[in-house]
Amino acid sequence: MKRLLLLVVLVTAFSANAQTNQQLLKHYEAFYKQMREQGDIQGMINGLTHLNVLAPSQARKDTLSYIYMSEGKYVQALNTIGIEKNVSDSDMALEVKAVSLKSLGETERAIEQFKVMYDREPNVGAAYELAELYLQTQKLTEANTYIQYGLLNSQDDMAKTFYETQQPYRVPLKAAFLYLKGLVKFNENKTENIDTAISFLDQALSMAPNFNMANISKNALLSQKQKPAETQNSGENKN
The missing domain is CATH 1.25.40 (Serine Threonine Protein Phosphatase 5, Tetratricopeptide repeat)
Structure with a gap:
């Protein structure tokens, strides 16, 4: 009789706990939905965190880590999803x-x-x-x-955004690749390839005159190109 009574108590407790969990899930699902509609990022994070505790889901983890990333909270994003290389990761997780x-x-x-x-x-x-x-x-x-x-x-309608200035700006993606090509060419031979590197930067600037990074790099290369001549002239003057 005691065993039967204990079994009834355990079943009742388990059923009550299950109902409580379901109620909490419904509550936080509704909470998360409401926070998303309001654009409340911290509320969305709180809602997803509770949902992951109550009913762990890889899809929810991916979404939570993506929200952290979008807010610049990179450590929290990686703590949520991990850093391991996994070819089975979702596109979002990657x-x-x-x-x-x-x-x-x-x-x-x-x-x-x-x-x-x-x-x-x-x-x-x-x-x-x-x-x-x-x-x-x-x-x-x-x-x-x-x-x-x-x-x-790269297609004509593709662009790349740069953030090094106070006001972010966009340039054609092809111009961005030409900028990288100029830098790579210079790094291949920093003495002989300056003119070639500048020509790629000029191509990038012709497509995007507002391309601040390309302009800075070009000026740095022009300055470096002038240094040997200045050094030589200085030596001649001393003689």
């Missing part, structure tokens, strides 16, 4: 890992994620990121590979 790792200066790990993205579906966006990252690591052959793909496949 983007979160790649962008967050790049933003945190984890260049090699970011390359891994962008390569998975590119291998899954080659596209000029991932190609640009890979070209830029390979340039940063001085892997110039690899950078050139993705630059060539980008130049061949």
